Amino acid sequence: SEQSPGVYLRDGPLFGNQPPHCELRVPSAEKAAHYLDAALEGRAPTKEDSRDSHLLYTLHVYQYSVAGKGG
Structure with a gap:
């Protein structure tokens, strides 16, 4: 069976010289927080530095099945 990693970080460039997007996968809402x-x-x-900055944060919640093949 495939298991989700404890932490998964992926970078991908955006348009122009924007900072990269990152995806972080964690095992609990507490860890995400x-x-x-x-x-x-x-x-x-x-x-002063943070006045013109922004952060986009999207939370996706997944529930992985813990039951066996018969369950």
Whole structure:
């Protein structure tokens, strides 16, 4: 059976010189919240720098089956 990785990070360039998109897969909502907090904390060192910045965060929730083939 295929298992989801603990953390999966994928980069892909956007248009022009925009920063890359990243996809992060984690095993729980708590872990997703942790990484969102870290991204928000680290995105701009000062309020002046963060004034013109933006962050797009999309949350997709998946439930993987834990039952065996007969269940």
